[in-house]
Amino acid sequence: MTPVNIIIPVYRGLKDVQDCLESVYSANYKTPYEIIVIDDCSPEPAVSAYLKEEADKNNFTLLINEENLGFVATVNRGMQLHPERDVLLLNSDTVVANDWLDRIKACAYASEHVGTVTPFSNNATICSYPNFCQDNEFPQNGSVAELDTLFASCNAGESIAIPTGIGFCMYIRRACLDIVGYFDVDTFGKGYGEENDFCQRVIQHGWSNQFALDTFVLHTGNVSFGDEHNDLKHAALSKLAALHPTYEQQVQQHIFEDKAKPYRERVWLANLRYSQRPIVLHVSHNRGGGTLRFLEELSDDLRSQAHSLMLKPSTSKPGYLTLSQVQTHDAALSPEEKEFCLFFHAEDDKDALITLLSSLPLCALHYHHLIGLPNWTQSLGTMLSLPWFVSIHDYYMTCPQISLTDNTDKYCQEKGVDACNQCIKRNPQDNASDILSWRKQFQPFLNQATLCFAPSDDAKNRFATYFPDATIKTVYHQQGRYTGNAFSTHAETKKSADQPLNVLVIGALSKIKGADLLEELAVHCKNQQLNIQFTLTGYAYRRLLTLPDSNLHVEGAYREDALLQSIQDKIRDNKVDVIWFTALWPETFSYTLSTAIESGLPIVAPDIGAFPERLYQRNHTWIVPWESDTHHFADVFTHVKSTLQGTPLAEHSDATDTVIPEIYQSQVPFTEPRFQYQRDYLPLTKKVCFTSISTHSSQDIRQWIDATLTQQQPKQSFEDKTRVGLLGLLYTLRGMKIFSPILKLIPHTLQRRIKEKLVK
Template sequence: MNPLDVIIPVYRGLQETQECILSTLPRLPEWAQLIVINDASPEPGLTAWLRQQAAEGAFTLLENEHNLGFVGTVNRGMELNPERDVLLLNSDVEVPASDWLERMREAAYAHDKVASLTPFSNNATICSFPNFCADNDLFAGLNVTELDAVFAQLSLADPLVEVPTGVGFCMYMRRNCMDAVGLFDEATFGKGYGEENDWCQRAAKAGFVNYHQLNVFAYHKGGVSFQEEGDPRKAKAIELLLGLHPDYNDQVQRFIAADPAKKARRMAALAIIRCHPAPVILLVSHCLGGGVNQHLAELQSFYGDGTCFLRLTPANTAGGVWLHLSAAASDGMHFNLQQPEQHQELLDLLRWLGVARMHLHHTLGVPEPVLELPQQLGCGYMMTIHDYYLLNANPSLTDAQGRFAGDEARQRDAQCAQHYPLPEGMSAAGWREAHLPLLQGAEQVVFPSQDVAARFLTGFGDKVLAANSVVAWHPDSEQQSWPPVVPWQPAEGKKLKVLVLGALSREKGALLLEQVAQRLTGRVEFHLLGYAFKPLQGLINHGPYQPENLQSKLDEIGADVTWFPALCPETYSYTLSTALGRGLPVVFPDIGAFAERTRGRPQSYMLPWNMPAEQVVAFWLALAAGKPVSDWLAAEHAGLEYAACPSPAQGYYRRHYLAELQPVPTVQESLADTLRHTAELVEQLQRPELAPGPLTGRERLLLMLWRVRHWPGVRGFIRLVPYSWQQKLKQRLSKKQLHEILPKSKS
């Protein structure tokens, strides 16, 4: 085995660099040395600290006279000692206080033709844990050393799986491979991005193998030292990479579809949940996404390591369920369990994990055996009401035209059934009677607003539900105080910018928005940040957004006011929270939770939900001109009253949600024994992935294009098409990941 140079290139980030270096030094074996290269950092404090530490003999410090960028800096380090292996370590990585480096070196020599090794991390694309190809927090609140201890003891036949590329945040590179294929390609990849992918591809073509190492874990903060310069540079680097290695993207998609590290991730997650001292809560919901999914992820974020959340949702086959080992959306962190055939396996697993409570968020599509779990587990359950599904099977209380059906019960139920038909032979009253025991049996029924609580208490009877009902706004209302409102100030030549957020159906007012926007073209500017059920004319559509880029997109738009054109009663509205968090004036209908959540807030305008489009146009013209708008406003919402309805509980999620909830006692065992058990469980529960639903016409076209691009004579032409253009076409045809559409390998 060759000795090793651990190379840390540094540009900025004093605290992260200190954590990286100070976590690496104490356990550095005698056959390894640390080399830090300062790439002309613009931070004097960082440079001073590095010089001080190097002067004390902690490590070797090299300083670039001029900024070389990541690739040039790393190459300088890799060619410093031609007889030594190299481990590249980003300066925003924290390594465990363990024998992690010994394990990596041992694995590097487990095979003759090892090119690179990449460990597990929270933020390492195809080597990420717990969620595959995602940036994660540290799972269950454990630190890097605690997580590494779990991975170090996994019961694996082989701790290495072959990957198409290593990930450069922490990558071990064998010297014999560097001798064969050279260093990183600085001429092509400039200051960085794509260079390690190119090197790994060159290594593979020379007969070497890149591996993902499953028995080591390192923490990667991401985006600190050599910060990404934005998507245009990344897109250009990918174009260059595909020009050199045309089948690279296909290799990656095939790897993602196969996901050979899935078993290791599942084993580790199960063991961590089993051993965690916090109570385990099973969240049950539908599989339709939206605000319900956002709330589940919010619960996990809100409580952090104070609670372990599991999530159970219907699968895409009759009777199937997914058991996710996380409240957030996950990839590769779930088990498919058919009901009722595998109900006992599900029950045994939940008992072994120590589920202390079930929390039902939706029952749409949930198999009947799942609703029997609280009694079988001997635990209580609670419910949160996110829509009106349990009232009459219509989640939005809308008629066939997507408009609010009103609150007169008989008329409402009849109109709602035209939009969402009830099961054959069942009336709305029979539907409520069938679901009443579920509501009555809950320890608590949580309503996210008084508005929805009032309709349920009226529909089911306040004497029946009042005893276990509580109104509690979602945790985001407890986590922050909203900033002061920035009022709209008309000015000469200034056009009012109106923001509409989220996914717009007919019920959410998509058609009303289009009618109003078309009539006000050139006078008021409407921006949709999200998407509608059909293309809308007369407005600027910015497309869907991800939570991590929402604020930057809002900054770009620079809206003056937010409009919620909904024609149905919202039960809470996270998009309203976004507007409140930006200090924007808001315009909303007089049904749903909007008025309640903005009570007493200035610049919050309530319009009758069924106001004709021409009157809405007149309102916007008056507001844009700074004229009085009181003629259009509904009754003053500051005086809203909800008879026989509890007031919102203050601090419910901080003070009451986990009150008196204790972990379920489990049989004590060593981590090694637990990991052996998880290996057995994963084998028992391993099932083929459920067959995906039929492809849409656009998805079939995308699949055909993917196949055509491999035809002789076509590949060369495809290389001439900019990668960004290819991506735009792919996004137009399907929002799914390509590996979800590709046919599965039969091997």
């Protein structure tokens, strides 16, 4: 049998080269091969010395370029060494395992006109795993051999055609190479684009580029060209477009179709089942916000110890639940557009979902919300014999209005059973008949939970009033950060009397979050000629009166990950002096407050919810009664303005007749909880007995996967499309000035009910 030449061009990166060669040596395969290593005039003497030492041991054939030729010419030299042999191009920053070469060659000869073959990798654009078209970090506690075994077992013998192979690991049949020719050195110089051009020529000559779906090769990425690689890539794109005008279209079509996704899902499922790490199943709603942020941050904190899955109502198909992996990147994508999302009808597929979950090494369930979920999900822990945790993000289980607000769209002040029942009659929610029955349905669920986490003492104390038998512990989000004491010297800079006080409000403001209050105060300051200006970084539930009709400017939606930088830019440009929190209900934590604290700016916040304890004894911080009216807040900001100017209030021209308001500092201490998620969380979960993949045949694994992957994403019905269209229309109307007065008259609870009907 004719050997295959494994061609490994080397430029730099001693550790990568050593790992690559050791993996090739230790792999186990039947295909005869010869390793051809080419030292492309490495700038690292240690690399060249190592290669010579290994070559002297007859481990491989070593070719040395007297001058740096670059990847293209170096690979051509290797391919020309034995004109009768197939070749496999292998980057020096790769790691291979098991019988990888046998599987790749089998794919190359599975049909007559296969020209090239590329396997899966963590860093291979259209051949990437687990996330498509992304550079994925390989888990530190995993091994290439284990993951490759999963690919071999789940996708044995499977391949699909692709528009281009990926040069990190690409098999080329000699018969094809003889027809197509070598890489184009004249056009692509030292590298990038050459394999794409070659693969396009392969297609033009009637051959195919195959994606071997049963093989995985680790690729650390880009050690060959260092910092030059981005410039080289950009230059290559224009050359490719000129030579192959349809290339980009072919790639985009392949990305759109993503025919490899089912095969990635198969491996993902098998990896979960045979993983040696436990799995936490997070149960939540489908509304994003701070709940999703906490869920993702917790999963990220625990990722070295456990996998994280999420079960939630589908956002695209009413009546369905989705099971997906928890990801912390790609904020632009919805959870159902990300990788590995399985659909289960909430009632018809209940048994199939429970069967799947029972086959995975789950150690616990962690509930974040129940809204939109069928009642039986509360019993999942009992069904699966697992402990469960509950995180308190709002007041849904104590109040069907969720936020402890009433028909005034303000904090109800929790006046007792009769007041709650009257509120339910005025604003019925989720078939709630009376408040005691509403709370009673959640008592077993909360009382039997291993632990309930409250993100503030305020939230804990409110919940404990209604659920005294539940074990509730205060554990702040973002542990160790934003404790309320951070403060910069920005506020020490004195403002002149003629400068405005620039007040920043952040968020998506509903009625209960103070949108109307903000508008009223901005109009009041305009009418009273108070030199106080307001900026809303975010938007409101309706269009607010802005400049020149008020002292308010609305910036629109912002990116959460860029919020702090936006505030810092405003500080630098003297466009913000103080941040104001306008909430009219007891927020349980507030991620926006964390960003405000980190900014170091002065803060004005209500004396309700988590604000007082999180801002305890913080300098240049004003805690104001939450029910204060417009006139009182005007006095507050006039006082803040004079304080930042360093002048007595009576000397301030805008406040000659103003009485200094009562400004309250928090009297609620912030106590950092002793419970630490990374240390104390997993010991409370169930000890898992792991299953080794070696104990199951490939046929058994594939049968289990095929039985599991019976759920397909439902097609969107006409009713669903209509519902989505109406939701979009409402968002459009909300932003129109003419409808603003009308929306102001519609209670927040009614607006929420309409939205829920369209979202479900």
